[in-house]
Amino acid sequence: MTTTLTPWDKVQIARHPQRPHSLDYIRALCDDFFEFHGDRRQADDQAIVCGLGQFDGISAVIMGHQKGNDTKENLRRHFGMPHPEGYRKALRMLRHAEKFGFPVITLIDTPGAHPSMEAEQRGQAQAIAQNLVVMADLKVPVVASVIGEGGSGGAIAIGVADRLLMLEHSVYSVASPEASAAILWRDSGKASEAAKAMKITAQDLYEFNIIDEVVPEPEGGAHLDAASTIQALNAAIRRHLHELCTLDVPQLLEQRYAKYRAMGVYRSAQERAVATEA
Amino acid sequence: MKDFFRRAPKPQTSERRDQQIPDNVWVKCQKCGELTYQKQFQDALKVCPKCGHHARMSAQEWIALLMDEGSFIEHDVDLQSRDILGFVSPKDNYEAKLDAMIQKTGSNDVIISGSGMIEGYPLEIAVCNFDFMGGSMGSVFGEKVARATERAAERRVGLVTINASGGARMHEGLFALMQMAKISVALTRLAQARQPHISLMVDPCYGGVSASYASVADVILAEPGAHIGFAGPRVIEQTIRQKLPPEFQTAEFLLDHGMIDAVVPRPDMRAALARLLRLYRVTVDQPNFAFNQVAGHE
Numbered sequence: 001m002t003t004t005l006t007p008w009d010k011v012q013i014a015r016h017p018q019r020p021h022s023l024d025y026i027r028a029l030c031d032d033f034f035e036f037h038g039d040r041r042q043a044d045d046q047a048i049v050c051g052l053g054q055f056d057g058i059s060a061v062i063m064g065h066q067k068g069n070d071t072k073e074n075l076r077r078h079f080g081m082p083h084p085e086g087y088r089k090a091l092r093m094l095r096h097a098e099k100f101g102f103p104v105i106t107l108i109d110t111p112g113a114h115p116s117m118e119a120e121q122r123g124q125a126q127a128i129a130q131n132l133v134v135m136a137d138l139k140v141p142v143v144a145s146v147i148g149e150g151g152s153g154g155a156i157a158i159g160v161a162d163r164l165l166m167l168e169h170s171v172y173s174v175a176s177p178e179a180s181a182a183i184l185w186r187d188s189g190k191a192s193e194a195a196k197a198m199k200i201t202a203q204d205l206y207e208f209n210i211i212d213e214v215v216p217e218p219e220g221g222a223h224l225d226a227a228s229t230i231q232a233l234n235a236a237i238r239r240h241l242h243e244l245c246t247l248d249v250p251q252l253l254e255q256r257y258a259k260y261r262a263m264g265v266y267r268s269a270q271e272r273a274v275a276t277e278a
Numbered sequence: 279m280k281d282f283f284r285r286a287p288k289p290q291t292s293e294r295r296d297q298q299i300p301d302n303v304w305v306k307c308q309k310c311g312e313l314t315y316q317k318q319f320q321d322a323l324k325v326c327p328k329c330g331h332h333a334r335m336s337a338q339e340w341i342a343l344l345m346d347e348g349s350f351i352e353h354d355v356d357l358q359s360r361d362i363l364g365f366v367s368p369k370d371n372y373e374a375k376l377d378a379m380i381q382k383t384g385s386n387d388v389i390i391s392g393s394g395m396i397e398g399y400p401l402e403i404a405v406c407n408f409d410f411m412g413g414s415m416g417s418v419f420g421e422k423v424a425r426a427t428e429r430a431a432e433r434r435v436g437l438v439t440i441n442a443s444g445g446a447r448m449h450e451g452l453f454a455l456m457q458m459a460k461i462s463v464a465l466t467r468l469a470q471a472r473q474p475h476i477s478l479m480v481d482p483c484y485g486g487v488s489a490s491y492a493s494v495a496d497v498i499l500a501e502p503g504a505h506i507g508f509a510g511p512r513v514i515e516q517t518i519r520q521k522l523p524p525e526f527q528t529a530e531f532l533l534d535h536g537m538i539d540a541v542v543p544r545p546d547m548r549a550a551l552a553r554l555l556r557l558y559r560v561t562v563d564q565p566n567f568a569f570n571q572v573a574g575h576e
Contacts (some may be wrong), residue, residue, distance in 0.1 A: 121535050184448050260463040
């Protein structure tokens with residue numbers, strides 16, 4: 001029974017090597033997909049794939065983190081952990097989408113942005129930050145879906161969207177469970193406890209109103225029936241894009257503004273005092 | 279160095295020698311170990327007279343240093359975080375931790391924000407207090423920076439942020455990560471109002487803060503020697519399994535790699551900010567300037 005899965009079980013499913021990865025979805029979602037390479041500055045980071053595809057009869061920019069299907073491919077793709085070049089390739093394609101009026105579909109599946117000397121030297125923080133502000137103001141609809149691991153800043157760098165969907169057994173967290181445990185309790189071995197405490201499942205995040213929809217997976221996870229998972233995600237993205245395409249640009253941006261502006265939970269000191277007394 | 283000699287501590291009187299010398303009479307430089315008389319250290323704006331190390335300043339100290347006297351009006355003082363995820367175990371009680379931090383720092387969260395002036399130029403300012411849970415970014419942090427940004431856009435004045443943070447606040451989970459997006463959408467309003475965001479990065483500035491608004495300002499300044507990056511040095515060392523060079527992720531390193539505009543020593547900071555605010559005002563204050571009208575400036 002999938003309902004009895006713990007958050008840590010879900011982390012394992014989200015990381016399952018046989019779980020479908022971005023290109024599996026992209027190839028199935030699009031009638032035609034032309035992959036674009038390179039950030040035009042430095043390199044082509046294969047931890048992110050981008051391109052132009054035909055989705056539901058319209059041309060759309062599609063991008064996603066890409067994990068490998070075997071060790072060799074994972075080394076080439078840095079296990080889906082982008083360097084700044086990857087985010088800048090995505091940035092190029094975001095601007096491309098705006099220029100031509102194409103909607104944007106993003107697929108999130110990364111342990112996080114790559115932590116390395118080279119990434120820092122080339123401005124990892126700046127590359128992520130740049131994508132956030134560009135997506136905040138992008139004048140075309142954006143639908144983002146977490147299909148596996150949503151790892152921190154490396155995930156949100158292609159995740160500021162009008163609609164944020166998550167597959168049923170995907171996770172999305174401010175830091176990986178291992179890193180969270182290390183930061184909170186100085187013990188990365190307590191990752192399973194952190195996975196629970198940090199409320200990282202699609203169900204938790206739907207409760208919190210951070211995401212817009214939980215897309216069902218087959219029992220046991222997407223790797224057991226990739227085709228039906230892809231079909232379900234396809235239908236959900238299609239539905240959301242149709243809704244978004246009825247809006248004009250000012251309405252679209254106003255709704256996106258309101259959506260993110262409302263993110264957060266806080267109260268005044270007086271409210272807190274009252275709550276404590278009660 | 280001249281100040282160092284001029285303001286040498288007076289010899290202690292016998293009366294004072296009798297008293298127990300409080301811990302805070304001398305300050306030890308965290309970098310070179312030099313002992314400096316507390317008063318002299320404060321007069322030098324907490325910059326070590328021997329090695330130039332810039333010791334950390336609280337948000338209150340930054341505001342006192344930068345803003346015109348009496349001009350600062352604090353906003354959104356009252357906002358407090360709450361334990362939405364339910365960290366209630368005895369060793370990890372978020373509400374209790376918040377209470378302790380509020381006690382310790384005298385403010386409700388990391389950010390102190392408000393309106394004021396620097397050398398007569400109006401601005402909105404938001405300053406991180408690293409002493410409050412490592413400057414970590416949670417809902418209140420995001421809300422206060424977003425509100426400061428919106429106020430700057432509305433008032434058509436510049437925004438200055440002073441950023442020192444270890445990153446997102448774990449206790450607020452994905453809400454903490456979403457603050458990066460929240461501040462980013464607010465910044466679109468500032469851009470529409472064509473007002474500058476000047477980001478000053480001070481030691482240390484990492485994670486969600488460096489990977490969002492602090493790194494996409496119109497002007498990015500940093501203090502000498504400040505450590506700035508996305509991933510912390512320990513995480514990178516674990517990944518690459520070797521020691522990092524000492525200059526890695528310093529302000530000077532970032533300047534060399536084209537990531538920031540200038541490294542400004544603390545005693546020059548107020549003047550540098552005033553110069554920048556003036557340079558942006560000169561264009562904005564000319565309503566008949568053709569390019570302003572072309573771009574639909576109101």
